[in-house]
Amino acid sequence: MANQFIESITSSQAWKSIFRHGAPNNPKNRVLVVLMNVFLHLHPIRMKKSGVRMSFTWCMGGITFFLFLVETITGVLLMFYYRPTADYAYADIIALREHVPIGIMREIHRWGAHAMVISVWLHMFRVFLTGSYKPPREFNWGIGVILLVLTLLLSFTGYLLPWDQLAIWAITVGSNMARATPFAGNEGPGAALINSLMGFEVIHAGSDARFALLAGRLVGEATLLRFYVLHCIFIPLAAAVLMAIHFWRVRKDGGISGPL
Amino acid sequence: MHIVELITGTINSLCQPSLLFTAAVIVFFLVLFKWRSKFAEVRTIIWIEVLMAAFIAVSMLHPTFRDIVTKPDNVPIVGMLFLIAFFTWLAVSKMVKNDDRIAAGQDVENKKEAKELVFTWPDLVFSEFLCSIAVWVGLVVWSILLKAPLEEPANPVETPNPSKAPWYFLGLQEMLVYYDPWLAGVVFPGLIIVGLILVPYIDINPKGNGYFTFNERKFSITSFLFGFLILWILLIVYGTFLRGPNWNFFGPYEVWDIHKLEVLKNVNLSEYIYREFRLLGGKMPENVLVREFFGFVAVIGYFVGGIWLLQNKLLKEFYEKLGKARFYILAFLVLSMASLPIKMFLRWTINLKYIVAIPEAFFNI
Numbered sequence: 001m002a003n004q005f006i007e008s009i010t011s012s013q014a015w016k017s018i019f020r021h022g023a024p025n026n027p028k029n030r031v032l033v034v035l036m037n038v039f040l041h042l043h044p045i046r047m048k049k050s051g052v053r054m055s056f057t058w059c060m061g062g063i064t065f066f067l068f069l070v071e072t073i074t075g076v077l078l079m080f081y082y083r084p085t086a087d088y089a090y091a092d093i094i095a096l097r098e099h100v101p102i103g104i105m106r107e108i109h110r111w112g113a114h115a116m117v118i119s120v121w122l123h124m125f126r127v128f129l130t131g132s133y134k135p136p137r138e139f140n141w142g143i144g145v146i147l148l149v150l151t152l153l154l155s156f157t158g159y160l161l162p163w164d165q166l167a168i169w170a171i172t173v174g175s176n177m178a179r180a181t182p183f184a185g186n187e188g189p190g191a192a193l194i195n196s197l198m199g200f201e202v203i204h205a206g207s208d209a210r211f212a213l214l215a216g217r218l219v220g221e222a223t224l225l226r227f228y229v230l231h232c233i234f235i236p237l238a239a240a241v242l243m244a245i246h247f248w249r250v251r252k253d254g255g256i257s258g259p260l
Numbered sequence: 261m262h263i264v265e266l267i268t269g270t271i272n273s274l275c276q277p278s279l280l281f282t283a284a285v286i287v288f289f290l291v292l293f294k295w296r297s298k299f300a301e302v303r304t305i306i307w308i309e310v311l312m313a314a315f316i317a318v319s320m321l322h323p324t325f326r327d328i329v330t331k332p333d334n335v336p337i338v339g340m341l342f343l344i345a346f347f348t349w350l351a352v353s354k355m356v357k358n359d360d361r362i363a364a365g366q367d368v369e370n371k372k373e374a375k376e377l378v379f380t381w382p383d384l385v386f387s388e389f390l391c392s393i394a395v396w397v398g399l400v401v402w403s404i405l406l407k408a409p410l411e412e413p414a415n416p417v418e419t420p421n422p423s424k425a426p427w428y429f430l431g432l433q434e435m436l437v438y439y440d441p442w443l444a445g446v447v448f449p450g451l452i453i454v455g456l457i458l459v460p461y462i463d464i465n466p467k468g469n470g471y472f473t474f475n476e477r478k479f480s481i482t483s484f485l486f487g488f489l490i491l492w493i494l495l496i497v498y499g500t501f502l503r504g505p506n507w508n509f510f511g512p513y514e515v516w517d518i519h520k521l522e523v524l525k526n527v528n529l530s531e532y533i534y535r536e537f538r539l540l541g542g543k544m545p546e547n548v549l550v551r552e553f554f555g556f557v558a559v560i561g562y563f564v565g566g567i568w569l570l571q572n573k574l575l576k577e578f579y580e581k582l583g584k585a586r587f588y589i590l591a592f593l594v595l596s597m598a599s600l601p602i603k604m605f606l607r608w609t610i611n612l613k614y615i616v617a618i619p620e621a622f623f624n625i
Contacts, residue, residue, distance in 0.1 A: 050370035107403030114336040131468040138460035174425040177445025189623035257470035258374035
């Protein structure tokens, strides 16, 4: 009875149009399931047995990617409720906390972000200690380093969005460093040299690296909008492109590393 | 009560950067070079995790400690410390295991399995699936138990004291104690990123590719672990838990008193030379470059002398194997990295503030 029911579903036109092959319980279908699925085909069809060992990979890269997906989905949900202006931002966060039923979306987003920073560090830690950056994976290691930096920047730009004291002062302290950028910050070495060479004040508090980062002399409404756009659009897109390269190159460089 | 104060007071003073940091560096090298196989035993990590948990659990009775550790954004850092202890142990124990096998002429772990192919479905997809579920469940439970922090609305005129960067940058903020923002906030982060990207092009040792080993890559493993565990994680611990108002040091049980005064007794190298040693009769020269001449000599001498020393004595083999370009980049990165603990040490011993001090041009080293 049950078998008949399942049979009638799996032989229907709709089912067959979605799944082009039978259940992946034989070698042929196990190849097809990876080959025919756009998500699964990030993977190779077959891989080294050493590469599936969790005691070797710690699954940290996979966890980082999973957390990126969690952040994307919870982030989109948060965007429905959040307006990035000085008037509304804080009130919207309060509303998320007080009025949204079972409101743990922001919690998942924030703790997921912290977890992602930790998992990406541990991923790098494992990759370094197993020498997995060695040829032929040198280039992919470099992509990974940039992805790690992007993860930190994603978290940093997101830190401002609740628009509370914690947020603006953490960003103020963090971005104060940019003021000291050599040659490009108004309190950095070399700025006075450039100004005297040019004969007028080129590098000042209203034109330096920190100003470019904050869109102002202080962390203000323009900064909030800038960080919001970077956080929701630019950095995730850049990270997604680099992740595509990263995963592709893991495959093309011989799969997950293992003893040669 | 007296006993408790005695203990907390002792721990407070033992946590001072000059003591705890130095002790951590010594323990780091002892574990890696002397006690590696002892450290690799299963019971070591059980003891470490249990003692860490016990220390935190008992300390929670102390209100100051509890306030700082249970701040929502600090909770993940506590969790991270347990994870890092565990994974460091796991990596070292695998290194020891593989090194023993290599010494005995056997294959390293997983060597046979690296030649065997399995289907991605179900072997890999299954563990990915389980892993995702475990992470998701963990995240949901964590989110139900702990509210995301939300403080007063943003107020640009009311600066909190201490003002701290997000937790993952607190190692850099802690570096500000010893180096100026242009170095701690711009040059060093830049060097970390560039240095990491360059690693595969500098480390051309073909051994240890795809398996844990210490003996085959002592130098690269030691420098990475030192950078990550000591200069990154330990400094984050300082910046998060042990720095209070005005970025003063506070022990784990010390109330964050905004009025705590620290005697500012730090002295620039030029002041040492012209005031203490009374060169030119105790007067500072007018010309900045003359004033800071010895500082420049010291900094340039550190790099030139350091490179000479590495090239001819300490890393002679590397120089021959890597060739000039690779070696000089490596030497520069290693010396830059070593300059942080060196500067810390100079601060603690002779209160050295800046080696080169030209605040007029924001050029302090």
